[in-house]
Amino acid sequence: MRGIIQGVLWCTIWCYCMASSQANLYKGYKVYELAASKARSANLDFMLSQLANNRTYYDVYTSGSPAHIMVHPDAQPQFVDLMNEQAVNYKIINNDVGHTLRNHYEKNQKLRNLYPFEGRLGTERYYTHDEITQYIENLAQLYPDRVFIRTVGRTYEGRWLKTIKITNGDRRANKNVILVDGGFHAREWISPAAAVYAIGELVENYETYADLLLDYDWVILPVVNADGYVYTHLNEDTRMWRKTRQPSSESCIGTDPNRNFDFHWNEEGASEDPCAETYAGPKAFSEPEAVVVRDLIKSYAKVGKMYLTLHSYGPYILYPWGWTLDVPDTVEDLHEVAQAGYEAMFNATGVEYEIGPSTEVLYVAAGASDDYAFNAGFPISFTMELPPGGQHLFDPPASDIDGLVKEAWIGILAMARKVVEKYPLA
Ligand SMILES: *[C@@H]1O[C@H](CO)[C@@H](O)[C@H](O)[C@H]1NC(C)=O
Ligand SMILES: *[C@@H]1O[C@H](CO)[C@@H](O)[C@H](O)[C@H]1NC(C)=O
Ligand SMILES: [Zn+2]
Numbered sequence: 001m002r003g004i005i006q007g008v009l010w011c012t013i014w015c016y017c018m019a020s021s022q023a024n025l026y027k028g029y030k031v032y033e034l035a036a037s038k039a040r041s042a043n044l045d046f047m048l049s050q051l052a053n054n055r056t057y058y059d060v061y062t063s064g065s066p067a068h069i070m071v072h073p074d075a076q077p078q079f080v081d082l083m084n085e086q087a088v089n090y091k092i093i094n095n096d097v098g099h100t101l102r103n104h105y106e107k108n109q110k111l112r113n114l115y116p117f118e119g120r121l122g123t124e125r126y127y128t129h130d131e132i133t134q135y136i137e138n139l140a141q142l143y144p145d146r147v148f149i150r151t152v153g154r155t156y157e158g159r160w161l162k163t164i165k166i167t168n169g170d171r172r173a174n175k176n177v178i179l180v181d182g183g184f185h186a187r188e189w190i191s192p193a194a195a196v197y198a199i200g201e202l203v204e205n206y207e208t209y210a211d212l213l214l215d216y217d218w219v220i221l222p223v224v225n226a227d228g229y230v231y232t233h234l235n236e237d238t239r240m241w242r243k244t245r246q247p248s249s250e251s252c253i254g255t256d257p258n259r260n261f262d263f264h265w266n267e268e269g270a271s272e273d274p275c276a277e278t279y280a281g282p283k284a285f286s287e288p289e290a291v292v293v294r295d296l297i298k299s300y301a302k303v304g305k306m307y308l309t310l311h312s313y314g315p316y317i318l319y320p321w322g323w324t325l326d327v328p329d330t331v332e333d334l335h336e337v338a339q340a341g342y343e344a345m346f347n348a349t350g351v352e353y354e355i356g357p358s359t360e361v362l363y364v365a366a367g368a369s370d371d372y373a374f375n376a377g378f379p380i381s382f383t384m385e386l387p388p389g390g391q392h393l394f395d396p397p398a399s400d401i402d403g404l405v406k407e408a409w410i411g412i413l414a415m416a417r418k419v420v421e422k423y424p425l426a
Contacts, residue, residue, distance in 0.1 A: 186228025314385030344414030
């Protein structure tokens with residue numbers, strides 16, 4: 001008897017340890033924040049790019065200001081030395097990424113049981129790709145006169161990608177279009193959440209937004225990189241995945257779908273290294289998910305007035321160009337619309353989204369979808385980076401979803417209203 005109890009106890013401990021040892025890829029990793037500085041030295045920028053290339057030991061979450069870097073336990077002493085040498089002030093903002101990811105994963109599992117999917121999506125937890133797809137299909141069934149689902153392609157792993165088109169049901173054709181997508185980068189979970197919230201508002205409260213649906217239809221693809229998004233839901237070790245899931249070399253997987261567009265493809269800010277987080281792909285549009293967005297952009301190029309791609313984290317509203325330091329001739333229009341979003345959100349919550357050209361606010365990133373859409377004819381094209389959250393920044397806790405997506409929606413609304421005013425139906 002005693003033996004059995006001991007055996008059970010032993011197994012409980014052993015099995016638990018095995019489970020943890022199988023899933024502790026990020027044990028002991030830390031995230032460092034480097035002190036913000038407007039006049040940051042070129043030296044530090046160079047150093048950050050070096051670290052970004054050293055993927056075994058470093059993951060540069062953002063090289064913006066402040067920069068955030070996740071560092072492997074073995075590299076931490078060296079990293080600290082380097083920072084001291086360069087006289088860069090830093091602080092540790094996550095002491096054990098593995099621990100945080102595990103807690104986060106367990107909490108998500110609990111919430112999943114607490115709030116099972118029943119056809120509707122709220123803001124109480126993060127949703128899977130299947131749930132999101134099911135949700136938009138349900139909406140189309142509930143409101144067949146106003147809401148339309150279209151299958152627009154398949155991912156590398158064969159998942160169907162579907163857009164939801166939201167109208168006011170008057171059946172007038174050839175309206176202007178606002179095109180929104182989310183989930184380009186797998187780990188940016190708040191992005192699909194924001195897209196889903198926008199969908200819910202526009203569909204369920206459409207009378208409130210009558211002005212935004214009179215001469216405009218909205219087309220939304222909530223999860224572009226569905227394979228990656230599904231992968232980040234598997235367990236805590238996969239939570240930080242960013243790219244697609246198509247093998248990129250013998251030993252690495254994934255291309256950055258937001259460096260895969262055929263507009264200044266594979267120029268600055270994109271990597272030729274198949275293992276890098278910003279790998280541009282073997283050729284432009286090598287990723288079926290990028291092809292899907294390309295085809296959407298092309299099909300709405302004439303009537304599309306705003307393209308909005310949702311990412312995290314910033315908070316930023318970024319406009320073209322991303323490939324060059326030059327700004328477009330129409331920079332004032334872009335800025336005016338972004339400013340409307342900024343003000344509305346600032347008024348509502350006090351959040352300060354930074355607005356400006358991608359290259360100025362963030363970094364050069366050629367081959368991205370916003371540049372592509374702008375070049376294709378969308379007069380307004382933004383990357384909206386929602387705020388960071390949680391202890392590894394890409395993981396706002398579920399309790400923060402509601403505030404973040406509502407805040408973002410206030411900004412999106414204000415931008416859409418400005419767009420409707422500036423670009424009336426021809
Ligand atoms: C990568 O970083 C580690 C730890 O800081 C260092 O030992 C190694 O030399 C670096 N490798 C390259 C290629 O820079
Ligand atoms: C923000 O608040 C200011 C001051 O109350 C007001 O003048 C402005 O119109 C508001 N802007 C938006 C976009 O709500
Ligand atoms: Zn992103």
